[in-house]
Amino acid sequence: MSSPELDVVEFLLTTRAYNEHRERDAEDLPPRYRTVFFADGxxxxPLATSEEQTAAATGVDDPWAAVSGLMFTDRDDFAETLSLSEPDMAEEWFVDRIDADRLATNPTxxxxxxxxxxxxxxxxxQSRExxxxMRxxxxxxxxxxxxxxDDEEDEEMLDLVDVRAPEEVDMTLDDLVLTADQENEIVKIMKAIEHRxxxxxxxxxxxxxLLLVGPPGTGxxxxxxxxxxxxxxPFVEVKLSMVTSQYLGETAKNVEKTFEIAKRLSPCILFMDEFDFVAKTRNSDEHAALKRAVNTLLKSIDEVSLIEDDVLLIGATxxxxxxxxxxxxxxxEIVNFPKPDVEMRADILQVVTQEMDIADFDPLELAADTEGLxxxxxxLVxxxxxxxxxxxxxTTLTQDDLMEAVRDFEERDSLKDLDMIEGDHDALVAGGDISADGGSDTDTTDHSHDHDADGHTHEH
Known part of the structure; x- marks a missing residue:
């Protein structure tokens, strides 16, 4: 159960208890409250309870309006702060309206x-765990x-990495359809982290x-x-082709700073995409600075450790x-991410469509018609x-809508294989058939009205 008044009362009870019980620390505050009070590291x-802070912590636009009718709340008009005039009464009121799940998310x-x-x-x-x-x-x-x-030159590095807090990741493991091998590797690494x-x-x-290998789009x-x-x-994501670009300054230094960021934010995950860039550079005649950067990268990988540095390194190619x-x-560990088979495609469709309204939905039929996707x-379909x-x-879809979307996707996907300069004429004209075979050795064009470059028509 939740309501604006309940949310505000919980916030006021929490701040009061936190101020009184000095043995509590920041790890005992719900994350949404920590964000409001965090300053200077x-x-x-004492935690203040201004109306502005209360609104930010609870998401209630007008917190005083939400609780002004309660007998145990008060407002300081001059300071614009809220408080509990009768804390014991507030606790009784709060307990009568909550369940164990709500308390479990508030260690204080x-x-x-x-x-x-x-x-x-x-x-x-258990609640604290x-x-x-806060990290x-x-x-x-x-x-x-x-x-x-701390300086402008260093700040350029932030353009090369994408650092996300866990709360900013909108996909969970429950949202994914994984193979048994993939699930097993995830369980093993989670156990390794737990028992470092x-x-x-x-x-x-x-x-x-870990190195994740597989075609694009496989997860x-x-x-x-x-x-x-x-x-x-924290999730630190870096594309190696950017970090090791010779146009972005000192490439080896960029690589070193990437690992320094991960160690500074540890425990964290350092995700290195496009790992095949390493091999491309080592096997080519690229600029010497790039080769030095790749050597620095391999050395840095050797020196980083989950056990000692609390950095889980994941590469992908x-x-x-x-x-x-x-x-x-x-x-x-090498983890394979193949294209999904028909059963996996059906499972993926079930997961992705669970919030959609689809009449007569048959995921197996759709999965059978999406081989290779x-x-x-x-x-995208x-x-x-x-x-x-x-x-x-x-807003209600049908199975036919989905099947038609598959056909449209396959037509658009076929554009990747078209020669846009000398390819099939029909496919490159508005209204033409892009699924037609490209080109023909037989000239069947009617030349009775050919045009010069200047637009003049010539009769034959």
């Missing part, structure tokens, strides 16, 4: 009510980055470097991001065949079906 007592109040009678059962330690750690908050990440990048101290104690330190990047969300870890032995041996392709229906003012 931390959270200082879980500690207050843990031993109380007639209160939903809650465990403070389940609470997202994963956006405000904390930004404070570390601002501290590290044990692994260090028995001397197993070469753990936590490599999405899975890495979802893992960050699941583990409450669409071209595993281009990687040499030196690149392969940097990773302790990736999960990303299937999402569904997007087009939805947009086409909206042009007809419809």
């Amino acid at each position: 931390g959270i200082e007592r 109040l879980a500690a207050v009510f843990e031993e109380r009678e007639n209160v939903p059962e809650v465990d403070y330690e 389940a609470n997202r750690p 994963a908050d956006r405000v904390w990440i930004d404070s570390l980055l601002e501290e590290y990048f 101290e044990y692994l260090a104690g028995i001397g197993l330190r070469e753990i936590g470097k 490599k990047t999405t899975t890495a991001r979802a893992l960050a969300h699941e583990l409450d870890l 669409n071209h595993p065949d281009q990687l040499d032995a030196a690149a392969w041996r940097r990773f302790d 990736t999960g990303s392709d299937l999402r 569904l997007r087009e079906a939805v947009l086409d229906a909206l042009t007809e003012e419809r």
Whole structure:
């Protein structure tokens, strides 16, 4: 149960309890509250409860209007702050309207009510453990980055990496359809993170470097991001072709700074896309600075560790065949991301369409008609079906809508194989058939009205 007045009262009870109980720390505050009070690298007592802060923490636009009718609330008109005039009454009112799930997401109040009678059962330690750690908050990440990048030259590095807080990842592992092997590797790495101290104690330190291989659109990047969300870890994403570009300054320095960012934000996930760029550079006559950057990259990979640095390194490539032995041996696990088979495609369609209204939906029929399509392709198909229906003012789709969207997708996809300069004439004319075979050895054109370049017609 939730309501504006309940949300505001919870906030006021939380700030009051946090101010009174000095043994509580920032990890006991719900993340949405920490964001409001975070300043200068931390959270200082006492926590103020201005109307502006209350609105920001609760999402209630007018918090005083929400609670002004309650007998235990008060407002300081001069300071524009809210308070509880009768805290005990406020607690009784609050407890009568909540369930255990609400307390479980607020360690500060879980500690207050843990031993109380007639209160939903809650465990403070479990609540604190389940609470997202402050190191994963956006405000904390930004404070570390601002501290590290203290001059204009360093700030250019932020254009080369994409740092996301777990809360900013909109995909979870539950949203994905994975193979048994992929799920097994994820479970293993999650266990390795959970038992880092044990692994260090028995001397197993070469753990936590994954290479995801497979065609584009098969979920490599999405899975890495979802893992960050699941583990409450900052996600540092970098495209190697950008970091090692000779047009972006000192390339080797860029590589080193990428790993420094990851270590500064640890524990975190460092995701390196386009890893085949390493092999392309090592096997080419590229600029010497690029070769030095790649050597620096391989050395940095050797020196970073999940066990010692709390950095989980994940590489991804669409071209595993281009990687040499030196690149392969940097990773302790290789995870294959093949194109989905018909059963996986049906499962993906079930997951992606769960919020859609589709009459007579048959995912198996649609899956059978989408051979060779990736999960990303299937999402594009569904997007087009939805947009086409909206042009007809419809929000309910049909199976025919989806099948038609598949055919449209395949037609558009065939454009990739067309020669736009000397290709099939019919396919390059408005209204032409882009599915037609490209070109013909037989000239069947009617030349009775040929035109010169100047536009004049010549009769034959």
